[in-house]
Amino acid sequence: MPGRLDRIDLKVLRLxxxxxxxxxxxxAETAGVSAATCHRRTQRLFDEGFIAGVRAMVAPRKVGKGxxxxxxxxxxxxxxxxxxxxxxxxxxLKFVLDCHLVAGDFxxxxxxxxxxxxxxxxxxxxxxxxxxGVRQTRTFFVMKEVVDNAPLDF
Amino acid sequence: MPGRLDRIDLKVLRLxxxxxxxxxxxxAETAGVSAATCHRRTQRLFDEGFIAGVRAMVAPRKVGKGxxxxxxxxxxxxxxxxxxxxxxxxxxLKFVLDCHLVAGDFxxxxxxxxxxxxxxxxxxxxxxxxxxGVRQTRTFFVMKEVVDNAPLDF
DNA sequence: CGCGCGCGCGGAATATTCTTCCATGCCAGG
DNA sequence: CCTGGCATGGAAGAATATTCCGCGCGCGCG
Numbered sequence: 632m633p634g635r636l637d638r639i640d641l642k643v644l645r646l647x648x649x650x651x652x653x654x655x656x657x658x659a660e661t662a663g664v665s666a667a668t669c670h671r672r673t674q675r676l677f678d679e680g681f682i683a684g685v686r687a688m689v690a691p692r693k694v695g696k697g698x699x700x701x702x703x704x705x706x707x708x709x710x711x712x713x714x715x716x717x718x719x720x721x722x723x724l725k726f727v728l729d730c731h732l733v734a735g736d737f738x739x740x741x742x743x744x745x746x747x748x749x750x751x752x753x754x755x756x757x758x759x760x761x762x763x764g765v766r767q768t769r770t771f772f773v774m775k776e777v778v779d780n781a782p783l784d785f
Numbered sequence: 786m787p788g789r790l791d792r793i794d795l796k797v798l799r800l801x802x803x804x805x806x807x808x809x810x811x812x813a814e815t816a817g818v819s820a821a822t823c824h825r826r827t828q829r830l831f832d833e834g835f836i837a838g839v840r841a842m843v844a845p846r847k848v849g850k851g852x853x854x855x856x857x858x859x860x861x862x863x864x865x866x867x868x869x870x871x872x873x874x875x876x877x878l879k880f881v882l883d884c885h886l887v888a889g890d891f892x893x894x895x896x897x898x899x900x901x902x903x904x905x906x907x908x909x910x911x912x913x914x915x916x917x918g919v920r921q922t923r924t925f926f927v928m929k930e931v932v933d934n935a936p937l938d939f
Numbered sequence: 940c941g942c943g944c945g946c947g948c949g950g951a952a953t954a955t956t957c958t959t960c961c962a963t964g965c966c967a968g969g
Numbered sequence: 970c971c972t973g974g975c976a977t978g979g980a981a982g983a984a985t986a987t988t989c990c991g992c993g994c995g996c997g998c999g
Contacts, residue, residue, distance in 0.1 A: 636848075644843055651805045651839035654986095656956060665978045670958070683842045685805035686936065689798055693835045694790075694939035701887060701894050718931045725938035729896075733855060733925035740855050740925060742883075742896075744937060771887035771894060777872045780934060782840065783898060784879035785848035808957095810985060819949045824987065 636681070639664055641785075643672055644681060648782050651685040688780070696726075696744045699773035700751050703737035706764045714738075716763040724758060737769070748772065790835070793818055795939075797826055798835060802936050805839040842934070850880075850898045853927035854905050857891035860918045868892075870917040878912060891923070902926065 636644070642662045646653055653661075659669035676682050691697055706713055714732065717739070721730045729742035741759075745751045751770075759768055790798070796816045800807055807815075813823035830836050845851055860867055868886065871893070875884045883896035895913075899905045905924075913922055 644841070644848070647841035648843055649838075649840070651841045654956065655958090666957080667959085667979080668977055671976085680844055681847045683844045684803075685839060685841045686803070687798070687801035687805045687839045688837045689802055689937050689939065690834055690837045691937060694798070694937065696937055696939055699885065701885065721931060725935075727932055728935045728937075730932040731853065731855065731927040732929040732931060733927055735923065735925040737925065739931070740927075769889065771889040771891065773885040773887050773894075775886035777875060777886060777893070778881055778884040781879075781882045783843050783845060783848065783850055783882075785843065785850060808985065809987090820986080821950080821988085822948060825947085 639669075640672055640676060640681075643669065644676060644785075647673070647676075647682065647685070651687075691744055695746050698745050698747050698751060699776060699779075700743045700745065701771040701773065702741040702743060702755075702759065703769040703771070704739040704741060704759075704762075705736075705766045705768075706738045707766045708764065709738070713764045717765070720762050726754065793823075794826055794830065794835075797823065798830060798939075801827070801830075801836065801839070805841075845898055849900050852899050852901050852905060853930060853933070854897045854899065855925040855927060856895040856897060856909075856913065857923040857925070858893040858895060858913075858916075859890075859920045859922075860892045861920045862918060863892070867918045871919070874916050880908065 639662050643658055646658055646661060655670050655673065656666055658673065659666040662669055662672075664672070691699075704717075706717060718730070718732075721727055721739075721741075726743050726745055727741055728744055729740070731740050732738065733740050743751070743754075745754060751772075755768070755770065759765070793816050797812055800812055800815060809824050809827065810820055812827065813820040816823055816826075818826070845853075858871075860871060872884070872886075875881055875893075875895075880897050880899055881895055882898055883894070885894050886892065887894050897905070897908075899908060905926075909922070909924065913919070
């Protein structure tokens with residue numbers, strides 16, 4: 632790990648996590664350093680990979696992606712090639728927000744955003760169960776999003 | 786819903802989702818409109834809630850949150866009060882990134898970020914099973930993050 | 940048809956901000 | 970004490986944001 636984070640770096644990180652479009656001037660004032668110093672600190676956070684990117688969080692319902700579904704997947708075989716093929720295929724599916732290889736009753740957990748249940752059923756039938764090596768899937772429709780994509784606490 | 790999105794709005798939305806710190810000038814040029822128009826469009830996207838916020842995505846491993854865990858939760862009773870109490874308590878736990886009420890074998894699905902397994906075991910024993918109304922939890926350690934928090938496709 | 944209205948556009952001007960350069964202060968090692 | 974390395978803040982020129990203005994277009998009404 633290239634560098635450690637002092638109090639100011641942490642402050643900048645937290646500020647940018649909450650408001651990614653804060654100007655450098657605003658950051659500097661809140662963090663209590665000069666604009667020049669703040670600018671250097673911020674750039675370092677980007678350059679050294681502490682900030683992987685800055686993203687506008689689009690409201691899903693506003694763009695017709697109001698339905699959230701969690702899906703547990705079990706594969707036929709537990710071979711490295713089997714896993715690799717599945718993961719390669721998953722990467723093409725844009726509606727998959729999360730895909731994690733897990734230990735437990737499932738091989739993978741998926742988090743999927745679609746327009747509605749009908750939308751999901753089509754996708755499930757046409758694309759999910761057709762993924763390479765899939766033995767079974769278990770679908771958990773989300774009825775209420777209590778917390779979705781909360782900011783990281785550090 | 787207040788307004789629809791034309792081709793330019795969509796372009797700006799997608800650009801900002803991928804690079805939330807693009808300047809208005811850059812946005813304008815890429816979207817093919819004047820800076821003034823682009824500025825108005827962008828502000829509307831914020832004002833009308835199409836963009837819920839802009840967030841710097843902090844690299845979890847860089848800040849000591851490299852471990853991801855999915856947890857299925859079953860409550861004792863399925864009453865509205867029982868759900869409400871659980872949700873209220875969950876909101877205080879900063880390490881919970883997602884908490885969704887689902888239909889199926891579980892009542893809730895949680896996505897949790899911590900430092901490591903030991904960290905999680907402590908939290909599980911001290912905080913998760915102590916949440917109001919929890920009958921049982923099932924833990925799925927994430928062994929590989931294939932896709933994490935992918936941008937929305939719209 | 941012609942007219943006026945509303946709307947969104949781009950250009951221009953001002954205010955703000957970014958970005959870099961430079962000189963200073965601080966600290967550790969010789 | 971001196972020296973080198975390093976991070977800082979101030980200052981200045983370049984870039985940007987934000988607002989104001991007049992224009993053109995389409996639409997509905999007289």
